[in-house]
Amino acid sequence: MTRLFGTLPRRLAALFLLLLVSGGALLAGIQVSLTRNYGNAVVQQLSAGLAQHLVRQYPRLADEGMAGEQTRALFNNLMAVNPNVELYLIDPQGMIINDAAPPGHLKRQKVSVEPVTAFLHGDPFPVYGDDPRQLHGQKVFSAAPFISQGKVRGYVYVILQGEHYSALHAMAWQHNIGVMVAASLVLLLIMLLILGGATFHWVARPVRALERRVRQISLGQPRVTVEAVPDTRSMTQELVSLSQGVTLMEAKIASQWAELAQETQERRAFLATVSHDLRTPLTAIHGYIESILLLSDNLSDEEKRQYLEIALSESRKVSQMAQSLFELARLEYGVITPDKTLFSLEDLVQDVMQKMTLAAQTRNQRLQVEPLAGLPVVSADMGMIERVLTNLLDNAIRHTPEGSTIAVRAWPASDNMILEVADNGPGIPPEKRSQLFTRPALLKGESLSRGGLGLMVVHQILQLHGSRIELISCPGACFRFTLPLATQSQSAG
Template sequence: MWNKVNSLYGKISAIFLLLLLVIGAVQVRVFLQTSMEFAAEADQKLNHDLARDLAKHFEPFLADSLDEVGIGHSFHDLMVMNPRVELYLLDETGGLLAYFADPVKIKRMAVSIAPIKAFLQADDNAPMPIYGDDPRSPDKRKPFSVTPVLIGGKQHGYLYVILGGEEYDSVSAMLKNSYIVKTSASILGWVFAGALLAGLLLFFLLTRRLRSMTDTVDQFARGDYQQRITVGSSDELGQLGRSFNQMADALVESIASIKMNDALRRELVANVSHDLRTPLASIQGYLETIFIKKEDLDEERRQQFLDIIYQNTTMLNRLVGELFELSKLDAKQSEPEIEPFSLAELVQDTVMEFRPLAEEHGIEIKAEYSQDLPLVRGDIGMIARVLTNLIENALHYTEQGTVTVLLAGTPSSVEIRVQDTGRGIPREDQPHIFNRFYRVEKGRSSAPGGTGLGLAIAQKIAQAHNSEIYVESLVDQGTTFRFALDTH
């Protein structure tokens, strides 16, 4: 029950009900006030000459002097016949001269003369009602009728008639005795009841979509990542639904990416552990052999063991260096320092550097480019690292043949191609070769010395230059890596 009250529908309904009650109370108050004003206006207009007509009845009691006994009996008889009126005889200043009432009920012995004069001076177009003081109340004012009278032939006074006596003072009395007011109040009550029901139904229909969206979000939060909000409109709720769906899609992609990265992290840890453990075990083994058999080993054998230990430490140093370099690229700590440079000169220097190693393995390495190539923009040290890694990779996996570095200019960029005539890369392995430590088994088994990080580092550097390295390869025919740099 509390959940329903505490829901958006419950809160909106409660606010609407409170607002309706406040509006209803104000409306009832205004209605009653205006009804009473209208009744007072109508009563005063209809009884405008009542005092003048009654004054004729009292003339015999005022001709010579004030006959209080006769006046009192006449007042009594008239008030019995019409209990809605109260009669008072006033002097010219508003003081009470005669009345028929219990003296205890009279709260003031004089009334203000200003409303009386305003009433007597008013024409047919004057606004009504005009309220005068009620002698039976210290502060109430009521509609009245008044006429001047002559007392004893010389004293001026007024016959003051209050319209609506004590019996009709309260609103409840008016409601009790007014069919129009009771009927209007009843109609008003039904109107408010209908508005309340219509409002509650409307709010229920409006919040139904919100409840459906809440259910969908709850199911998504509980792990059902296939849940999506059905969007059927372009209003605020529709925009909210579309935003949630976009957020959910992005979140699902992020979760998948996190899972994939976690798998890659575990694979990385396993590969790093393997690549570190293998040379370390070799180093430890050869060192133990040297220590144990130091008296029995001849100089040639000892030198052979030391050479192997040196090769393994070099391999370890290179692996740690490349891991450190790759981690800095991942964290964007190694940002390229862009400057114009000649790519042709860089390629020529790099090829010359690898020529002795290539000739040692019987592989031809060469560079092909036009002499009028424009300068390119990039970090010359990083691009040299990319070329080194790609050429090293080509030499590792080419048993015999040619490694060629080609440069081709376009209006806005220069494309670099590193081609070899090696064993090639199977199609199923090509999407993964830029992953760190990914091994194409056939290639790795016969090409020791690589760390498995060269292509990953090269791709990260290319991406830092807003480029991408692409691969094209056919098994037993060769492989081509290509990327492009913007011209200066």
């Protein structure tokens, strides 16, 4: 059963068929009832005066009715002329006084006089009275009182559609019922085909189109083009809303799919670049150590020491790169969050500058700190901001020529503290500035040169603080970022 009505068109067709059959049966019943009442009303209207005519034609009908035989003979003659009618004499209480029914055909000896009274009072036709030849049946009739000595002694009661009429009517109905059923089935089939076609056009076809689109989305194949937008002119308002919702969902999924594909491509290229930059120092380490082992007898102590120093220097590069990768991964995936505290920027800058002094002196560079005394405290994660300053200074030391000057500046502005790390080196090429702090800067087969992992870590840390790193125009390279100042309530606390 589930498989038979598993699709929407089949269920709609079954529903329409059920509605048509039930509605057709109901309408047929109403039509038959109305037709029967109308026909009976017409028959009763045409023959309403029949009983009164008999009373006028046979004024001694009551007296003769008491005797019975003459009245019965009269009834038989009248019924022979008009076989459709059946005549009875009843008393004022409805008891049957005389009749011409064949033996065994009379099923009850008394009929209700209420319909007779209603008929004589002129109630609207049809008025149904008890049929003496049926235990529970009612038929249209004609009735008239017969009066003797100013007193109603009974009624002439004429059933207008007797047994003979009922038999002929049943035969005609049985003959025509097959034709009526066949005609009804043909009409029902035509209506079903029309409704089915309309349903398929207005409902099933658009729903199937939406189903195909949703199936494509579930298979990871969203397609949003001008040609893919469905024609909504033949849809109902509900289907239009549903189609628009599917289109928006499809567009969003397609956009996310493209972003995911782009991100996947970037990650693969990034890993390839990182692998290349890791392989270079590892190859150098491996080469120098292998040389010491293989050529130990031919190398002087000074050469051995030189080789070991080079290997140690390269191992520091690998260690620094691995640390930066680990830190970048934790920042990108939200493993760590800022633990904001209030601290003095002056003390932090002095500590970082002291830590980087030796590296700068090695390259004959000068670190310069503009006066920071009297600056207000800031609200940030001190460890993360220390990492930001360290990465920026390390980046400047490594990529600025010997003899250059590297300066750190800070000043308050509104509710923020502005910090700059600047050098007077050659600066950064314009083509690399737009993507200096993001992974796409590493996707063209270049090594992790100026920018690289250190600036990506800086970018992620400042994003977590609601800030961002900028490269501004100045001689050399100048990096600027902001930190929020401590509020009065925070300072008081």
